Amino acid sequence: MYARVVRFSDVTPEHADQIASEIKSGDGPPPGVPAKSVTMIYDADSSTSVVVVTFDSEQDMKTGGEALDAMDTSDTPGSRVSVDTGEVKAEMSV
Numbered sequence: 213m214y215a216r217v218v219r220f221s222d223v224t225p226e227h228a229d230q231i232a233s234e235i236k237s238g239d240g241p242p243p244g245v246p247a248k249s250v251t252m253i254y255d256a257d258s259s260t261s262v263v264v265v266t267f268d269s270e271q272d273m274k275t276g277g278e279a280l281d282a283m284d285t286s287d288t289p290g291s292r293v294s295v296d297t298g299e300v301k302a303e304m305s306v
Contacts, residue, residue: 213248213300214273216265216280223261223290228254231261231289241265242287244279246272252289261289266300273297 232252241247251264265280267273277297285292 213303214267214270215298215300216267216273216277217296218263218265218280219293219295220261220263220288220290221259221293223254223259225256227289228252228256228261241276242279242283245276247276248272254289259290260293263289270299 232254235250235252241250245265246267248266248268249264250266253262253264255261265276267276277295
């Protein structure tokens with residue numbers, strides 16, 4: 213499994229709620245993003261958000277990254293600060 217982790221700043225509570233609602237709607241990821249899962253973490257105190265998108269393969273991650281990078285910035289939670297990508301080496305669910 214592979215993951216793309218994007219950090220955003222200047223995220224308003226309203227925009228965080230809007231994006232969270234879209235994720236929860238169950239309509240799936242945006243077109244062209246072959247994601248396995250999407251997780252959004254929001255910190256209201258610092259107006260930041262982290263979005264973790266997982267993919268089955270490195271190629272899916274690259275394809276999804278291209279589609280996400282091409283998105284209109286109004287479709288993102290705030291100002292993109294950083295993007296990290298890589299192979300998930302360990303995961304635990306309890």
